[in-house]
Amino acid sequence: MDYGREVKFGVFVIPATMQPTRALDVASIADELGFDLVGVQDHPYQWRFHDTWTLLVAIAMRTERITVFPDVASLPMRPPAVLAKAAASLDVLSGGRAELGLGAGGFWDAIKAMGGAARTPGESVSALEEAVQLIRLMWRGERNVRFGGDFYSLSGVNAGPRPAHEMGIWLGAYKPRMLSITGRLADGWVPSLGYLQPPDLIAANERIDEAARGAGRDPKSIRRVLNVGIPMDEQAAGTLTSLVVDCGMDSLVISEDGDEPRDHLGHFMREVAPRVREKVAEARGSG
Numbered sequence: 001m002d003y004g005r006e007v008k009f010g011v012f013v014i015p016a017t018m019q020p021t022r023a024l025d026v027a028s029i030a031d032e033l034g035f036d037l038v039g040v041q042d043h044p045y046q047w048r049f050h051d052t053w054t055l056l057v058a059i060a061m062r063t064e065r066i067t068v069f070p071d072v073a074s075l076p077m078r079p080p081a082v083l084a085k086a087a088a089s090l091d092v093l094s095g096g097r098a099e100l101g102l103g104a105g106g107f108w109d110a111i112k113a114m115g116g117a118a119r120t121p122g123e124s125v126s127a128l129e130e131a132v133q134l135i136r137l138m139w140r141g142e143r144n145v146r147f148g149g150d151f152y153s154l155s156g157v158n159a160g161p162r163p164a165h166e167m168g169i170w171l172g173a174y175k176p177r178m179l180s181i182t183g184r185l186a187d188g189w190v191p192s193l194g195y196l197q198p199p200d201l202i203a204a205n206e207r208i209d210e211a212a213r214g215a216g217r218d219p220k221s222i223r224r225v226l227n228v229g230i231p232m233d234e235q236a237a238g239t240l241t242s243l244v245v246d247c248g249m250d251s252l253v254i255s256e257d258g259d260e261p262r263d264h265l266g267h268f269m270r271e272v273a274p275r276v277r278e279k280v281a282e283a284r285g286s287g
Helices: 022-033 053-060 080-093 108-113 121-139 176-185 196-216 237-245 260-287
Strands: 006-011 037-040 067-070 100-103 146-147 154-157 169-171 225-228 253-257
Touching: 006 022, 006 260, 022 037, 022 053, 022 260, 037 253, 053 067, 053 080, 067 146, 080 100, 080 121, 100 121, 121 146, 121 154, 121 169, 121 176, 121 260, 169 176, 176 196, 237 253, 237 260
Parallel strands: 006 037, 006 253, 037 067, 067 100, 100 169, 225 253
Antiparallel strands: 146 154
């Protein structure tokens, strides 16, 4: 299972406040070393974390080429119309270097404690499906935009700004219904290794593909972004290559890891990433 897309690499930074500028420093190092993506988890109710959107803007202003995205935004904590405006603004300010990772929510007690909407699993998925549609309407930048749903609505809003480029909506999805929504509506899929193992990734990609084809979409148009977080040892290149050519993932996001991120990330980009690209090219050439 290989969709033939260009292999990209990213870094998953921790938005911890104990070292206030570490996330900015790690993102700057990743940008300098040639990583393609930097993702930031979104847990507003976590008192030890920076606000994700504030941090993403700061990262975008501190970097020059790397793409930034929430990995993934907590929809129950962020009204989709406001989220759409924030994401579009970030894309404009960064010169087209933002994508929108989006999740249905979790940690419901914490969400409720902070005033967010507490929903059943089924309701949270339905709300996310509405949000994807509403966000796309907002990104058109049109006047008098209207949307009527069970969870969200627009009543004649003048939308704007428009994103600087065709922004993607990447869904954090694991269960069958969410995977089907990903295939029908989303531009990308963002799972984490550990929650799903390699055989699960294959099955999930098959479900996404089936839904995509049913909606008249090309499955190859959907990005597959995996939070990896595995040790970068001598076996890492083989493991990451398999995640691409056997499991269908095309963007691999590693953890920042350790006290010396420059050493860790530098080693990855010098020793591991080139070997992965080489092995993937070999597999594709022989296939």
